[in-house]
Amino acid sequence: METIAVKMEKITKSFNDVKVLDSIEFKLKRGSIHGLLGENGAGKTTLMNILYGLYNQEDGEIFINGKKENISSPVKAISLGIGMVHQHFMLARPFSVVENVMLGRKSRRGILLDTKQTAEELKTLAEKYKMEIDPYSKIWQLSVGEQQRVEILTAMYQGAEILILDEPTAVLTPQEVDAFFETLKEMRDDGKSIILITHKLEEITSIADEVTVLRDGKMIGRRAVDSTVTKDDLTRMMVGRDVLFDFPKNTIEPGEVKYSIKNVCAKNDKGLPALKEFSLDIRENEVIGVDGNGQKELCEVLTGLRKSDSGEIILNDKKMVNKEPVYYIEQGVSHIPEDRHTTGLALNWSLKRNLILKELNKAPFVKNGLLQPKVIDKYWNETKSEYQIKSINGEEKARALSGGNQQKIILAREINLNPQVLIANQPTRGLDVSAAEYVRKKVLDARNAGTSVLLISADLEEILQLSDRIAVIFDGKLMGILPRGASTHEIGALMMGKKQEVASCEN
């Protein structure tokens, strides 16, 4: 039997005269997990969309199990045993699991749906791969991790032998990732061939058997993943240069306490206490990293998006409690929100408009109630070159940009006007290595310019790298504050609820 499941030769594809794939070679061994590594915009997804028949290549050939195939549509791909789980799920939310699975499959009962039979087969299949799922639950009732399972099951149900997964872990919690990788290994051992599209190096080193690296639509290399492969090697292949993973220690010493959170209590969406008597002081020129649960509510209280039940927030001796969000903006509290698509950007607005979103009623951008296009254009051009935003003229919708470029717009908006306080919530989530590096640099620049930064991140590495001090929350309470250089072990211990004397560690 042929051991190469997929072979793609000299694949070339352009969009609007821009070559997004240039003569790419790709080979997938049967029964292996193959990482497809590259930064956002490298062409990984486009290449796989071609394999799945969503796009047609301009040039090049595809061989499935050694046989040359013309994959003109997803239906053809499915019939060849290729399944794909997209980054944005292809699930209709009001439908049940089984309805989603039946979509686009021939029913065994002619024009009538064969719901019952399908549901039962689905259950058996789910048990085989240890993925618990109720075929009759509606998609909107499921967690993101469960929805992903539905996607994988659907592909398996359609008889996929070759499974393409597009950034599958982007939406999962760390615990879910572990379970997910177990499932992948299970499937590999079952003889399935898996392509894992990712920009996360750890995923390649921890689970992939082989890796192919793309950069700017070009194939950089292909190699087996063994103990000799290091993160630095992969980074160099992916980015084309060395990337800063360690930032130098803050040379400017933090100054006086500028921003104080005192005994704040707040409830979460379910009405349960999320913050309990939470207190924290942040000084000038200081980054405080916050880890633990209750982060979301904390951010919202600090920016006026959530009411606190008690407590005070003091900025430069001024009390700010339960005001409208605009009040905090005027006081110089900037906010990089957790989800750039819902709270960070007006996706259908132009980049320029998004950039001045917070200045829409202020001179010099607005005079006598009229926008001042010349002033805005000038500001846009300066910002664009300073932040290296990839854009044609700033008139395109924010939706059209990559995540990294979107985040740069938000950064520019929030940092450019020298804020007093910056609340940065998951500032690098979903960004590729070089974009994340850029965002981190900018956050440190803001600190060095005097801003007090509250950094919230699920990425512990990031917190350790950037923070001058680290505040650990457990169950809505401040468990302790650790100095720079603390180990993950110490943080872990605090997060488990082992309270540390706050006074003893405060510098």
Added chain:
Amino acid sequence: MLSNIFTLGFLVSLLASTIRLATPILVPALGQIFTQKAGILNLGVEGTMTIGAVSGFSVAYLTGNLWIGILGGIIFGMLWSLLMACLSITMKANQVIAGIGLNILGAGVAVYAYRVIFGIQKLPPQVETFSIINIPLLSDIPIIGPIFFQHNILVYLGFLLVPITWFVLEKTTFGLKIKAVGEHPRAADSKGISVAKIRYSAVLIGGAYAGAAGAFMTIAYLNQFTEAIIGGRGYIAISVVIFSRFIPKRSMLGALLFGFASALQMRLQALGINIANQLLLMLPYIMTVLALILASKKSEIPSAYTIPYSRLER
């Protein structure tokens, strides 16, 4: 006066007429459930119904066969909605504008066609209408019989479409595909379903239902064609769809509500009640607005409602 209203005979005829008047609302509404579930808001129902009315009448008049007349209404209704499908699916035009345009055009074309076919006559041409069918045994039951079982055949067929529509949408692969292209066209596309094809069929079904309802007005309700014969029923049907949250059973309720209001205002006028008849005429429309306000909160509108689909757009 009030004693006139609360006689049994009055009530029975009021309710029977409610059912008859609900039919030309119910049928286009059911058709629109198909169309709208597929993600297309066809505001041109009113125009489609007017086209159905004139073509149903003309065909019935010229062939002398009412059934062929209904068929004519259906075919021309489908042809008219084909325009909507072309504009909204192939050309990706704004659906609201396209629908309103086709309404205005439809009214004009209908009257023009009528003049061309019949010229100007002293007395408007007329057709025999469908006769009343008394369902054996059932129609003899006192009160119930006259209300439910003494109608023309199209009324029965119209109400029969309620379970049929439900069944097609909930139990068949075609129904699942219709809902899928309205909810997540990209997912449907990635599973090999032609979004355009399904949307075209959904719009055409809507056109067929609306055309039939238009023909109902001229050859089963009145026996002639007039310019304003549809009288906003197309728009009411659209609001009934929203009110019903796209559920066939509930759209029957909505249609009956409107039918009741229409029947009531006609009878109150006939009784010579001392209320300006303009006010009475408003009754069904006011009820529609009220019902919509009450129901609008929970309406589960398909995610891709009124959004054209193209594969390459991100």
